[in-house]
Amino acid sequence: MLSRRLFTRTQIALARSAARTGSARAPLATSNLAARRALHATPAARADTTARTTTSSLTHADTAASAETRATIDRFQRYTLGTYVRPPLVLTHGEGCWVFDSDGRKFLDFTAGIAVNALGHADPEVARILHHQAQRMVHMSNLYHNEWAGELAEALVESTIAAEQARSTAPAAVGEGASASTATFHPSKVFFANSGTEANEGALKFAKKYGNLQREAHPDRYPQGKHEVLAFSRGFHGRSMGALSATAAPAYQTPFQPLVPGFTHTPYNNVAAAEAAIHEGTCAVIVEPIQGEGGVHMATPEFLQALRRRCDAVGALLIYDEIQCGLGRTGQLWGFQHYPADCRPDLVTMAKPLANGIPIGAVLLTDETAAKINPGDHGTTFGGNPLACRVGLHVLQRIRQPEFLAQVRATGAHLKAQAEGQLQQAFPDLVTGVRGVGMMVGIQLSCNPAPLVDLARERGLLIITAGGNTVRLVPSLTLTADEADQGIRILADSLRAFQAQQTP
Ligand SMILES: Cc1ncc(COP(=O)(O)O)c(C=O)c1O
Structure with missing residues (x-):
């Protein structure tokens, strides 16, 4: 009961904050559909909304965050400028294309820190280099x-x-074939x-x-x-x-x-x-x-x-x-x-x-x-x-390395093909297009994609939105075909839940 009350309060705060900042514009805005509905709904409708989101596939429910995690978030929010709307979890570490939260839950990460972690989280060689270089020199300015x-x-x-x-x-x-030019970009300096x-x-x-x-x-x-x-x-x-x-x-x-x-x-x-x-x-x-x-x-x-x-x-x-x-x-x-x-x-x-x-x-x-x-x-x-x-x-x-880039092309093509086959074809009313190349895939929806971000996260998959109506998949470049399939399966499950929510 306590956690239900906390959930509602936290989520409503998130929704209010999203409404204030304009969720489509807030970076990584993921205002929870359930929360937004709760904000505007009658008590009976509120109960109904909660019931709908707690389906069996909801493996990483926001409501399951521990009291400690919630207390930590409340404290952090008290001191942090509210330029972002964040879900109720605290990430602690990662490994490859996976991240873990303070409650020990594991998420498949299709965001890679917004297209940043090319080699995945906690890459051993990156960690080794960081450790070694930190012992030698971190910073000395451009004077030398x-x-x-x-x-x-x-x-x-x-x-x-x-x-x-x-x-x-x-x-x-x-x-292809659009130009007979053999010009190349030939840089000479870096800033x-x-x-x-x-x-x-x-x-x-x-x-x-x-x-x-x-x-x-x-x-x-x-x-x-x-x-x-x-x-x-x-x-x-x-x-x-x-x-x-x-x-x-x-x-x-x-x-x-x-x-x-x-x-x-x-x-x-x-x-x-x-x-x-x-x-x-x-x-x-x-x-x-x-x-x-x-x-x-x-x-x-x-x-x-x-x-x-x-x-x-x-x-x-x-x-x-x-x-x-x-x-x-x-x-x-x-x-x-x-x-x-x-x-x-x-x-x-x-x-x-x-x-x-x-x-x-x-x-x-x-x-x-x-x-x-x-x-x-x-x-x-x-x-x-x-x-x-x-x-x-x-x-x-x-x-x-050519082999690395070839792998990005191959896994990216697989990810896109799966998105077309398992999402666009299976949910034609919701998914109206799949775009992109390599590990940069956009899934265009017929409606605001923010609720899908929440539904996917509550099923263990992290994704982000892009533009007004698109979900963006930008995983680490080390993603495997198997991880791509796992993510697509969660997305299909999330779209099913999304569809159920849309149905009156
Ligand atoms: C194309 C592009 N340009 C510029 C930026 C700004 O980069 P940063 O957030 O590192 O300042 C971004 C960030 O998302 C970007 O995607």
């Missing part, structure tokens, strides 16, 4: 060289060049930061400087200046003022107006609108070749080709935000490598998986842009620290 930042920079540049050379002899998976947002801020600053120098050199060509940036609908680039200005979501932007001037947005994949919006005053175009937060949408080859063409025509830089889709997640080292050669970028930003969860971000630049950046133009205290860079080097060395 350290043993690892330069190694990682070299590995990023050389791995990209090698991957591009290998790719140039293979047809693009998307838009290290601490997160995806910071990587994008760096890239935008480099592009602004590039544009300003162009303007100085050619005042007649750029009389109005050259500092505008084009970004796209549903794109997500981060939450600091520059990155947020590039992120075209009113719910993220509105409370923080005025933002940085000079940012324009056009619809993703709309070639004509993008072509019209890129002009002589544009210094950069920033785009995710495969959108993550926006709902797992792939760019069309024609769209990326048009961006490249227009950027060349007006002397603007093309920035690919590969923070979510890069570094092996799609089964290629870079997401753009699924596309024809004449879509290659000038700058690439990365972060999430690079150090398997140790914060890091980076920008890859071609010589042309790198040559415009001088000492003092940009900097960071933590970026490039030896701890993150040493782990990053290890992660990169593992994920760039």
Whole structure:
């Protein structure tokens, strides 16, 4: 009885909080359907809702959290700024694609810390390197060289060049035969930061400087200046003022107006609108070749080709935000490598998986842009620290292996096929589409997917939403076919429960 009362109170608090923040917008918002119904329902309906959620397959019920766990959460919430709505469990550790909570429950993790833990949780080699490096040196700033930042920079540049050379002899998976170009992305330098947002801020600053120098050199060509940036609908680039200005979501932007001037947005994949919006005053175009937060949408080859063409025509830089889709997640080292050669970028930003969860971000630049950046133009205290860079080097060395990437493609294709067969075909009214490539799979629903996140978690599977109506599967790249099948089975069970809830 006590736990039922606590459950109701906690869940209602969660629901209220979700309603306050706008659950579709709150990061990882997982407002519980039962809780939301409880909030608005009559006592009789409330009892009915609870009965429906306690089905036999509900192996990880929120209501089963121990009193200790609830007390801990209450205490944590008292002191933590409420920018996230979290379910009533406390995660303690993980192993591979599995995580465990303080009550000893085991969950299959299809979130990987939002597409971060590429090698899974508690990878023994990552742990060994962390331990060893922590005993040597964690941080010394960028005032000095350290043993690892330069190694990682070299590995990023050389791995990209090698991957591009290998790719140039293979047809693009998307838009095959669409281009006779043999262009490759040939980076020469790396800037290290601490997160995806910071990587994008760096890239935008480099592009602004590039544009300003162009303007100085050619005042007649750029009389109005050259500092505008084009970004796209549903794109997500981060939450600091520059990155947020590039992120075209009113719910993220509105409370923080005025933002940085000079940012324009056009619809993703709309070639004509993008072509019209890129002009002589544009210094950069920033785009995710495969959108993550926006709902797992792939760019069309024609769209990326048009961006490249227009950027060349007006002397603007093309920035690919590969923070979510890069570094092996799609089964290629870079997401753009699924596309024809004449879509290659000038700058690439990365972060999430690079150090398997140790914060890091980076920008890859071609010589042309790198040559415009001088000492003092940009900097960071933590970026490039030896701890993150040493782990990053290890992660990169593992994920760039052709066998590793082939495994991501194979398991990812299996995961997607299972989602199509076991979910879309079995629940055609609820599941209206399956998208994505590699270990980046979006399952589009005909309704708000937040309740499904809760139903899956209460059955032992962690998933996240993306865009307005999509569930996103971004597990560790080490996921096995068997784990993919287990997750799909739980999702099918969750969809059955979802369907039952929808039925009056
Ligand atoms: C494509 C993309 N860009 C930028 C970011 C921001 O990265 P971070 O949260 O590490 O600052 C994200 C985060 O989800 C992302 O998916």
